[in-house]
Amino acid sequence: MTPKNTTLQLAVSFGIACALAALHLGLHPDLPWVAQEPEVLRACELTEDLPGPRIDVDRIDDQLPLLPTISAREALELVGAEGITFVDVRDLGSFRGGHIPEALCLPAAEAPSLLGQASLPIAAGDRIITYCGQADPSDAEDVGLLLRDRLQCEDVQVLRGGWPQWLAAGGPSTQEPGRG
Amino acid sequence: MVEPNAPRRLPALIAVAAPAARLLVAAVFVAAAIPKLLDPLAFSEAISNYRVFPYWSWNALAALVPMLELVAAAMLLCRSTRRAGALLLGGLTLAFIALIASVIVRGVDVECGCFGQSSAPESVGWPLLLRDLLLLAGIAVASLPSAALGADAAADSW
Secondary structure, eight states, rough: OHHHHHHHHHHHHHHHHHHHHHHHTOOOOOOSOOOOOOSOOOOOOOOTTTSSSSOOOHHHHSSSOOOEEHHHHHTTTTOOOOOEEEEEOOOOOHHHHHTHHHHHHEOOOHHHHTTSSOOOOOOOOOOEEEEOOSSHHHHHHHOOOOOOOOHOOOOOOEEEHHHHHHHTOOOOOOOOOOOO | OOOOOOOOOOOHHHHHHHHHHHHHHHHHHHHHHHHHHHOHHHHHHHHTTTSSSSSGHHHHHHHHHHHHHHHHHHHHHGGHHHHHHHHHHHHOOOOOOOHHHHHHHHHHHOOTTTTTTTTTOBOOOEEEEEHHHHHHHHHHTTTTTTGGTEEEEEEOOO
16 A cells, blocks of 8 residues: 555545535535525624623633533424523624514623513522623623622523524524513 | 565564554544534534634534544545545544644633533543544554555455
8 A cells, every 4th residue: 555545545535524524514404515604703792891790701711611501402392482681791782684583682782781670580599501602602601790789580501503503504583572 | 695686574463563553543534524414513613612613614514523523534535535534533543633622721611512412421632632642653653555554355344
């Protein structure tokens, strides 16, 4: 076996694997080769000067996950269920572009001030699932921590992979007004 | 006096170990690939949890990696493509080892996803790193031609 033959075999086998993978993904229309790109990737950042408990984002990144997470597949089964609140922490423009049905719009930048109001349609006993516009869940975790600490919501989870993974999993998207 | 071109005779144990290693390594990779292919979404999520790859690559990797595992495992069992199969599996395993090492260094707690969602959850850590190093050693043994180890031609058909 010459090195040239081995290289050729490696190239051919890689090509075969790519073709089979394409065929395999073709059988899963809900799983496209390239996941849909969210409209805004970096829309939400917490403002550090706002009142409330300070969250050390660096510490969050080092010690993830601070909140339990839920996969898109598991979360799909909870859409429309009683006592479930999806919280979209992206900015309003991204939310209007498409969001999980019945989700509550709570942009991360405004979350600390909005949480000071009593009008948020979240009951203390609700199960809350937060999600952001990027795979990095730090913004969703920040808001989840605020919800847990300020509203005494015990059952707060973060959607793994955020909005991109939700779309990749075939999750429904709506442009209708959400809960807030 | 030893003739210069006399075939080198290695212990019979090693001659048996090469085909056994091929079967074992191929079985491990096939067992790892099938659950991933049956549930690509779960594997895509597992890939995303590593926080290494960009989001647009998750689905493609979720389909490509198990296919590479299957193709390479089949190549390892075929004498004419054994070397390329071993190289492919070795490359995959090295990539897995690098990924595991990065998770250990970053201190992130993620599930392996190595055998899909069908297996019990397994956190990425030192035991997994050790297992992959052993797998790499197994691939090295599996890549050895049986004939060169002193076995007969029939044994080399494995």
